[in-house]
Amino acid sequence: MTRSLYDLDPGQLEALVAEAGEPPYRARQLVHWLNDRRQPDPGAMTSLPRSLRARLSERFAATGLVLDRHQAGDDGWTHKLLFRLPGGDTVESVLMLYPDRATVCISSQAGCAMGCTFCATGQFGFTRHLSAGEIVEQVARVSTMLPQLRPGPEAPDHPTNVVFMGMGEPFANQEAVWGAAYRLHQGFGLSARAITISTVGLVPGIRRAAAEPLPVNLAVSIHAADDATRDRLVPVNRTWPIAELLEAVGGYVEATRRRVSFEYALMAGVNDDLEQARGLGRLLAPLRVPGSGGHAAHVNLIPYNPTPGGPGSSSLAPRRTGGTGYAPPSKSAVRRFRDTVAASGVPVSVRANRGVGIDAACGQLRTAAGRPGRRVLPPPEDRR
Ligand code: SAH
Ligand code: SF4
Numbered sequence: 001m002t003r004s005l006y007d008l009d010p011g012q013l014e015a016l017v018a019e020a021g022e023p024p025y026r027a028r029q030l031v032h033w034l035n036d037r038r039q040p041d042p043g044a045m046t047s048l049p050r051s052l053r054a055r056l057s058e059r060f061a062a063t064g065l066v067l068d069r070h071q072a073g074d075d076g077w078t079h080k081l082l083f084r085l086p087g088g089d090t091v092e093s094v095l096m097l098y099p100d101r102a103t104v105c106i107s108s109q110a111g112c113a114m115g116c117t118f119c120a121t122g123q124f125g126f127t128r129h130l131s132a133g134e135i136v137e138q139v140a141r142v143s144t145m146l147p148q149l150r151p152g153p154e155a156p157d158h159p160t161n162v163v164f165m166g167m168g169e170p171f172a173n174q175e176a177v178w179g180a181a182y183r184l185h186q187g188f189g190l191s192a193r194a195i196t197i198s199t200v201g202l203v204p205g206i207r208r209a210a211a212e213p214l215p216v217n218l219a220v221s222i223h224a225a226d227d228a229t230r231d232r233l234v235p236v237n238r239t240w241p242i243a244e245l246l247e248a249v250g251g252y253v254e255a256t257r258r259r260v261s262f263e264y265a266l267m268a269g270v271n272d273d274l275e276q277a278r279g280l281g282r283l284l285a286p287l288r289v290p291g292s293g294g295h296a297a298h299v300n301l302i303p304y305n306p307t308p309g310g311p312g313s314s315s316l317a318p319r320r321t322g323g324t325g326y327a328p329p330s331k332s333a334v335r336r337f338r339d340t341v342a343a344s345g346v347p348v349s350v351r352a353n354r355g356v357g358i359d360a361a362c363g364q365l366r367t368a369a370g371r372p373g374r375r376v377l378p379p380p381e382d383r384r
Contacts, residue, residue, distance in 0.1 A: 004064040005030070005040050005056070006140065006183070007133030020055055035187040038140035040064070040133075061086065064134050065141055076151030078354045081142070085110060085134060089127045092166050093138040095146070096354050099154050102146060103161040106138040108177050109168025114200050115235050116221075118267060118326045120307035121167045130168070132179030138166075139184060159188075163196040165219070170197050171205025178208075181216055192216050198263060203240045206248040210255040219261040219300075220249060224271045225279030233271065246283060253296045257289055262297055266337060267304045268329040277337045281344020299341055299348040303328040 008016065010031065017027040026048060033045045040063055042048070042056030065083035068090055072079050079095040089110035096103045112119070113126035139162055142149075147157050162184055164170040170177040177197065184190045198219035199205055209218055222242075224230035230237040240248075249260055262284060266272045284297035304326050329337070334350055341348040 003060055004131070004133035004137055005034055005042065005060045006064070006136040007131050009179070009183070010186070016056075017052075020052055022049070022052055026052065031187070034140075035189075038143045038188075040137055040140060063141075064131075064137050067141070072149075074354060076149070077155070079149050081145075083138065083141070085130070087128070091130065091134075091138070091168075093142060094166065094354075095142050095149060095159075097150055097155040100156070101160050102150075102156040102158065103163060104139050104142045104159045105163050105165045106135060107166035107168050108135055108164055108170045108173050108180075112168050113172065114169050116200065117233055117235075118223075118265060118304065118307075123307075129173040130176060132176045132183065135176060135180035136183050136187075139188060143188075159190075161194045161196070162190060163198065163219075165196070165198045169200050169202065171199045171202040171208075174205055174208060178212065178214075181214055185214060196261075200234055200236055201240055201245045202236065203244055203248040206245075206252055210248075210252040215256055215258060217261070218249075218252060218258070219263055220245070221263040221265075222280070223264055225276045225283055229271055229276065233267075242283065246287070250287060253287060254290055257291065259289065259294075259296050259298055260287070262299045263302060264299055265302045265304050266329050266334055267326040268333070270326060272329040272333055272337055274336065274340045277340035278344070281341050281346050284346045285344050295345065295347055297346055299346055301334060301338055301341075301348065301350045303334055303350070303353060305353055 005013070013030055013034075014024065014027045017024070017030060020026075029047050030045065033039045033047075039045065040061070042053050042060055043062060045053055045056075048056075064086060067081060068084045069082040070079065077097045079097075081093045081095070082090050083093065084090050091107035091110050093107065094105040096105065107130065109129050110127040111124050112121045114122055115125075116122040139159055143159055146159065150157065164177065181195055181197070184195060185192055192215045195214075196217040196219055197209065198221060200221050206218070206220075209216070221234070222230070222245075223233050225242070227237060227241045230242060237245075252258070253260060262280075264271070264280070280299065284299065285295070287296040288294065289296045306327065328334075338348050338350055
């Protein structure tokens with residue numbers, strides 16, 4: 001497979017230019033194209049000599065990602081992009097705009113092997129890992145498209161935050177994910193605090209995060225307060241049950257003194273009863289930041305986003321439950337759950353569901369793509 005220049009770290013880029021017999025300032029120009037202009041195509045790097053451009057074009061792809069579909073929602077404040085990778089697999093990136101923020105949600109794998117029963121990506125299974133370059137290029141592509149995509153001048157014109165909450169389990173692809181995180185920090189200038197990695201709870205990955213010098217935010221998808229319920233939703237819980245998971249998170253908090261978010265997708269009749277809410281409070285209240293003693297856990301409640309037609313579902317499957325058979329609780333049930341967690345002292349918020357109308361939950365655009373009768377916009381470059 002042809003590689004992307006985004007797969008190379010600064011040392012490798014310098015070596016590449018030296019091998020071509022070019023002076024070191026050419027490496028700085030190359031880095032400028034990649035990091036400031038967000039341009040991975042060697043052929044378009046017009047400040048480089050033609051011979052170097054040709055040499056690079058032989059080894060590196062013009063782009064690793066071809067925009068396949070684009071859906072806009074929330075009056076243009078949410079954009080969902082489906083990219084085709086070399087080899088034909090597709091991954092999703094989502095741009096969520098706010099007056100003071102532009103968050104890009106990126107994928108780390110095509111599909112996911114973790115098999116969470118409520119997740120459209122999990123139900124499709126795993127296809128392949130993304131390289132560091134393919135992960136970084138999602139942010140580069142959204143950066144160059146952002147000025148066209150934003151609904152007005154009140155929205156930022158560059159990505160301010162990146163979250164690894166798209167398709168895939170980041171800690172099942174650690175080398176590429178950490179490589180991408182360092183490049184986003186050092187190359188694209190995102191602070192570590194503007195980068196969030198979300199994990200289903202792979203304990204070795206959490207231990208590594210505790211030891212990495214780059215202090216990114218950690219989010220843990222917990223979804224249940226007891227092992228029997230979590231086993232049903234998150235099969236990997238059988239390998240690393242809740243007690244082991246929280247021990248690893250405790251180690252992370254000790255080592256980094258950082259707070260951790262816990263994601264909890266609320267599903268009616270499955271994990272939304274108040275016994276779960278009280279259990280969650282009991283599990284998380286003891287997690288404290290060393291020194292200050294403040295709560296180290298923050299719970300994000302996400303009302304379940306129905307997934308349109310997972311495998312085995314039919315077009316007759318009710319829209320409310322989608323293909324996986326799960327449904328979001330009522331607004332009052334969400335409030336009661338939130339208030340019960342809050343009563344334990346653990347900070348908790350309900351995450352606004354972005355892009356519900358455009359299938360913006362994990363894995364949903366890929367599921368919708370190709371289904372007849374859905375309104376899917378052509379890529380912006382074709383929309384003139
Ligand atoms: N694999 C990682 C990151 C990608 S999933 C993880 O599981 O953490 C990002 C988040 O979306 C996770 O918290 C996941 O549980 C949640 N999610 C997946 N499908 C969802 C759905 N249909 N509704 C609400 N949340 C969902
Ligand atoms: Fe994979 Fe995360 Fe979906 Fe689970 S929720 S299947 S870990 S992407």
